Amino acid sequence: MVAGYARPLPAAHAGRATMTAERILLQMMARVARSLRAAIGATIIGASVLAGTARADQGAAQPGSGTTPAGAPAQTLEEVVVTAEKRESTVQKTPISVTAIEGTALQAQGVTDMLTLAQQVPGISFKTSGPGQTEFEMRGMTSTGGESPTVGFYLDDAVLTPAAMAQNGKTVIDPSLFDLSRVEVLRGPQGTLYGAGSMGGTIKLVTNQPNPRAFAANVEGIGSGTSGGGFNHTENVMLNVPLMQDVVALRLVGTDKRIDGWTDRVVLNPFPIEVNNSTARGNVAAAPAGAQIPRSNWEDLRGGRASLLAQPNDRFSATLGYMHQEITQNSPNTIDGPPLNQAHYQPFDVAEPFSDTFNLYTLTLKYNFDSFQLVSASADWDRQQNQTQDISEAMQFYIGGFFGPPANWPFSSTATVTEAGNTWFGLGAGTIAEDDYTRQYSEELRLTSTGSGPLQWLAGGYWAGYGATSHVYSFYPATNNGFNADFGTTNLADNHRKVDIDQYAAFGEVSYQLPKSLKATVGARYYTYHSNSVTSVSGVSANGTSAPLYGLASNSGVTPKLNLAYIPDENTTLYGTVSKGFRPGGPNSPIPSPPCPATAPTQFGPDSVWNYELGEKLRFLGGRVSIAGDVFYIDWSSVQQQVAPGCGFKFTANAGKARAYGAELEIGLVLAPGLVLSQNASYTHATNTTSVPLAGVVAGQRLLDVPQATANTNLTYRRPLAGTMSFVARLNNSYFGSIEDITFTRNTLPSYDLAGMRLGVEDKSWSASLFVDNLTDKKALLSDTGALSANIPIFNRIATNQPRTVGVDAAYKF
Template identity: 30%
Template structure:
């Protein structure tokens, strides 16, 4: 039953991205202690992509980083608000907590993600489903966000095969007593008014020994989709006339709900951390982050209705609660830094949806009945990492080695009722489907990353991770739409190695060349639904199957990359580029069975991905900066296999060939001691394939026929943003217009429930925020 985010102008010069440009760099600040031989200048971003601090331009891999100032500018709320500034990165699922991110074409509809998500080096990955996607922490007191491109399996483990997204919290500061306050107000076209407020404090408790840091954020985002009563439903999967002329069936929705701006939402986030230094060689940091997201109704609208409207019969709220709790200890000892990292992640998603029209596509006679769907997903993950790393950045041999353990339990419980249908069917119950899936995963790993200076300015890196993964899945299903009572279970075990090889040549103080080859891996597992074979017989036969596979296999890839990072004109010009090629085998893919409403995970064959990225940043005159970046990705299915719908030669899903951005920023003095920064940025997202199926079946008076799938492709779209920032000492004012041209692309466009439905970007939003520090 599955359906499917302040120095003056010289600061600009120092900020550069690896392979793609960062977000606004003129306001960025150094974010961490620098351990490379050349110290970071004020305004430069320091990253920990390789689990050691280094200047962004010195890291021999493709990384895009957003500083704390970047994350506080222009009304950004979560990762999807900066994704347009990161070429090579795309997503599906526009709502918070429902996203599926992909990097450089490593994209599938399988529930196992291809991009690792981390908060302070603790994995936030869970088994995604039609009812939960990637965890999306709201941007709140982060020192930076790093986007790592290419396989990151050696240091970050399985499922980071396409790359990783790292959220880095602002740590407590021992010698700083401060309170940061912020408030914001904005209005959205076709919608209402949004509000945001946050407060963060840093308090030394024991001089040079103990400090605590905590904060609270509250955000209320206005909705912009209206629900109207009694609107017509255009069922494109049912025709009132035989082929070749297909006339979609039109009938009243039978909805009595009228709700304006129904998709409003709130986010509440709380954080608390401490830093204890018993002596100068030991740091102990416990931390807690808790976030609760509530959306009153889904943002799905029907494309047959004017504007952004739907006509659902019942409310469709979502509640997504995320807790991340960590304990980190770092001990410096005789040239070695020892790190102990314990993490516990708890995520709960409650997801209510109107399945009335979806059920009617399976059983047309049930159109007059209302069918609520309630799906609850709970995930608990415990992880432990112990690692040691050399602390001398000038040594010929620099190394990191460690051990990792994680245990995760996930439970999905789903109930679909068709109200009043019990007496009609003679079942004595309105529950037409109930399913429960419990999955468990345990993984062990040992890893090492060794870098050796084989010649002056020439480094060679060898990294290796050994992993062992054990999984189990137990499923039960019942109800007339399940074909009666069913049970299923699967047990899988896998182990193997993820290597990485790299050469990096420092041609000069501001020029770096590198080449790398890295393996990525994603574990297989059991399928989450116990499906009666007779129920989906026609769909299975069309795929050459007699039953739903009990399990699916792991997939693997190799990525080869050649890159260059350069700064010229006394660092007034930054120019970075990369070429990459990926050979992806045994790709995991979700396969939907339309006649019975179930889906399963299969392995579709192989894909080849070829691409290039180029980015520049130039200060023409003092205060005037122009930047831009573009990525080209040619990702195609090269081999297919029985049991899946993909065809050789088709593009990989959700992968635009072109993603690009450009920005112009000008910083200038204003009255008093103030300074202003005006910025215009443009983002282009190319078209992409949304589904492998080029047709869907339409019921006609003469029998079912195939009709072209008008929702198969995601069309290209462009977004323009404006921002004016005013700085007056400890006060900062931020005026912004996001989505200036009110772009409204049809995202996640589908006909799963008969009618054409989609979501879109937040319409044009005009706002003001104020920040201050005491």
């Protein structure tokens, strides 16, 4: 046959050729499944038999059956029911990359916050400076440089993902994880069902719903002490009350948490300035302390949820929900590097508090028709954040860089001030503060088929109205003659910004059960958004007061999805997915020209990713072994970047491309009755593929805040005691690979391991355990923390973890 030429098949052979191709495809997929199971089984079966797994065959419960007696040693791995595809299914039968952890497991393992959860799930990375100040990322889709998150965040059906352009838009709330049904982590773009901001993945917290059939209560108390810190305590309570038997119920959940803190804020007197060098610190670790505020990063969290369920019949239900939470922190979880002591050093006694207040109102209506379910999910939430930072050293650096040595500074009081003095060359203490308020109302209406036929479908619509205001301001004390006398104001900068965004979407998925255990799913989402912003700037840095600056943006598009799954039995799932995700764009506030070139775009568009993925989920040895893995390749286009044209201002632009590829693996293994090993790992290679000089991006550079490797190991041993009591021991270790981060310059933060252990006794209605978190007292450098004003090369502020913490956890269920 001549290359490039193919003779058409006769019509009589066309059907036979199609059948042959289908048969070959099915045989190949079946052979892959058998090969995977055989290869992995051969590797571990010897160890499993030696460990006694063969003895577990007798009387072993089937996966997910729930027939294992309470407190009995585990003989099979339990399956978790999820709603990742907005319909109920098990993790095993859901042909996407998803991790699900039940709420009871979270409580038993002592996972109480989102950061600890992220360190136990493959494929998640983050950038943080403390509670309520964390950006989550998956599969290398870093949010650094953009204006909105790359990972969606949900509480039940409520969309908590902030829209673009919010000042605090990339950080999510840090809710208490008490009384959850489960947490679902969906890796890879979820643009079809979950929409904007889910181009790296989605985190979904699913709460326990009110039960109108029985009264229930759960109380938990946690007390601990931290190395270098004080006493920490947490009190959790849940109360479920049927108000009308089998019809109406109220569920109340409350949390009161106090972390005493473990970093110090040290005010040096005099503050060591290098002689004749106004832009460098001296040896702060050896300087005398004028004041020291120990354990300055203490944290208080108080909040609760209330859910009222009315279910008058089997077809209709209505759930009204409310959540309120307040986080107060005296200073961030950051230390100075150098010297990397457990402290932040300052020339003046400037507190740096942070507060985060969140309210959520929800109404979920469900009606079951004969062949489909109608769901209406309404949510209205608001969030208020306030924070303050000390910028005294930043001002010294930039003024020194502009005017030269202090003797040349044109301020009225510099002539008589020495370099070692804490009057800071006449400027005094400088602060910057930020107040952010955001609110979003959203409505999702969807129809989901409920039949058992080969055709399954889902269709819906979504609307969200989002508003955000931000006020960033920097002032010097009015009594400071060195600043006020020369500039006639104490206002260094005062920036007000207001953003409004409307989003609309229509989405749907159709799946069909093909012959020979094949299932095909096709989905798409059409979206459109309109946003506008207004910005006003005043103060010395703006040469007075500028006229309001207005920005407008809009865009629309389609995010498709194609999934092909091979599910020959309840223990085998093979799948392939091609999907697209996106992050919305927004308006740019105009930058002044001159001094800037008149090239800043009036808006930046959405960036998007194409994801190509192959995965498998296998269970064997009677449900005692489960292995789920996937490989992926992602193309990222029109990446949102912060561009600096060299005039002191920045704007956001779609500049450059990136890619990521890697693999994720989760293994569960019952080594012996009562001895369970859970192991997961991920590898991500994420790099820029084009250079963007004005954004400081070089082709081949790693994407920021993305570790190449992560791993987590959990080993649980359960042994029966008298009656229904059991002794339980848990060991865990989380590994997080090195990351590249940037403040003033690009740098690398090293890899780290965090280990923990728990020993306790559990009964049907109560549990008590002794725990040690951060067993080896490792000081992990989690991420660089950018300044609210401007970063400087003198030092980095680096977020760090809590030192070794020893405590007791006791719970009782009524």
